């Protein structure tokens with residue numbers, strides 16, 4: 001399923017706007033084009049070659065039934081915009097950057113999968129996107145990025161619903177800031193598991209699905225974008241677990257980028273500055289502004305607004321990063337066909353590359 005559906009999307013819809021495919025095991029459709037794959041088609045390359053041969057000369061295919069597997073039904077998405085027709089999966093999409101990234105992508109024509117450990121939040125957010133953009137434009141799925149089985153199950157659900165993937169946004173991330181002198185190892189491991197290992201697991205599960213489209217047509221390319229941080233580019237005082245996991249993420253991005261060029265997959269990171277309006281900073285109970293007021297991190301600060309002003313003053317452009325700023329980088333990286341393995345800062349001048 002994870003090879004046939006993504007390849008069919010490109011074989012039937014082309015490289016610019018691949019079709020959507022819904023897969024049903026053991027379904028029967030008498031109008032479907034029936035294909036039986038040869039017994040020796042046991043690699044993705046051989047499977048795609050056999051499908052190309054079987055589809056030759058047939059046009060206006062509405063469904064394909066593959067013997068012993070099920071029916072792949074073809075549809076097109078109504079979305080219009082910069083990412084029209086793309087299928088995007090965003091991890092950590094129940095709130096914060098991930099949610100707003102998913103909303104923006106849907107607004108620009110993508111079909112979106114919101115994946116989160118908070119599955120109720122992801123499903124509720126997907127429901128709102130469908131209400132705004134049309135039925136079938138988003139689903140919410142359960143995914144714990146630290147668990148390979150959970151990641152694989154979420155990718156399977158994506159392929160079953162839409163036929164594949166054109167864009168993975170690896171966004172899920174956590175922060176537990178503490179001094180290296182006192183941080184419990186379990187907190188260090190927690191941050192590393194989500195921010196670093198979680199990125200590896202998501203790419204590992206998504207890469208073969210993205211590669212199948214490129215096997216169908218060498219002109220088809222796809223994207224992996226990791227939401228990193230300015231703390232992936234410079235150290236962060238008393239926040240080593242987070243900064244270390246983000247620095248490591250850039251090492252993964254550079255390495256995956258080199259490896260996946262042969263599959264037509266570009267891999268890049270975006271390094272945003274602080275998103276003061278998001279729940280991580282602004283949550284009235286556990287947000288960083290509340291915590292930093294309590295711990296006196298900004299000397300002399302008496303209110304939440306004082307703490308915020310203290311942090312805004314550190315940014316040369318005197319404001320926090322917003323999702324709209326990040327989205328400009330997301331769309332640039334998708335449009336740009338001649339770049340991979342980069343870490344793109346979006347920090348209002350706070351961090352500059354050397």
Ligand SMILES: NC(=O)c1ccc[n+]([C@@H]2O[C@H](COP(=O)([O-])OP(=O)(O)OC[C@H]3O[C@@H](n4cnc5c(N)ncnc54)[C@H](O)[C@@H]3O)[C@@H](O)[C@H]2O)c1
Nearest residue numbers: 092094095096097116117144145171172173229274275280
């Ligand atoms: N908030 C900022 O200031 C800021 C700045 C730069 C970069 N970032 C990065 O942006 C990304 C999103 O940050 P945010 O501030 O929106 O975070 P957030 O805390 O608001 O949201 C994170 C989301 O990830 C989900 N999540 C947590 N653990 C998960 C897991 N194991 N599997 C799947 N989902 C999981 C949470 O349920 C939540 O919905 C992170 O990678 C973060 O490092 C944030």
